[in-house]
Structure formats: structure tokens, C-alpha cells
Amino acid sequence: MREITALLQADAQLGHTFTNRTGNLEGSIVGDLEGATSQLISGYLAATMDYAAFVELANQGAYAYLMPVFEARKDDILTILKR
Secondary structure (H helix, E strand, O other): HHHHHHHHHHHHHHOOOOOOOHHHHHHHHEEEEEEEOOOOOEEEEEOOOOHHHHHHHHHHHHOOOHHHHHHHHHHHHHHHHHH
């Protein structure tokens, strides 16, 4: 799972469409494993800047940087989980 969150984090930091003015939003993007049991694996991908949600959701998602990563990498995520 850490492989998946690291992949998603890197894609979100490098593949966004918003104009990077300070690097703060990119630097606040984090992903990690939260927990794992025999039946459930949970992790997260988040951005911690106060304005992160605004950038993700404003202008009908024109500058979204988190959800597009999941869409673009869904096949890779499934491949990794099947290992």
C-alpha cells in the first residue's frame, strides 16, 4: 500500500494543472498507509494547506490534483493490490 500512496503522491505533486507560485501546496501533498488487517487496507492522499480544498474543487475541478491521480492510476493500483 505504501507503494500506491507514494505513486499517487508523486503524481499529484508533479502532474497538477494549477500554477505553482510558492511550492507550498505541492509540498503539503502527502500519502501514507493508515492501517492494514487481513480484510482491509486503508491509506490516504491529502494536501494540508488551508486552501487545498479550494484548489481541488473550485472552477468545477479545473485545477483538481488529487482525484485525477486516482482516475489515471486505477489500473496500476489494482495491479499492485493483486500482487
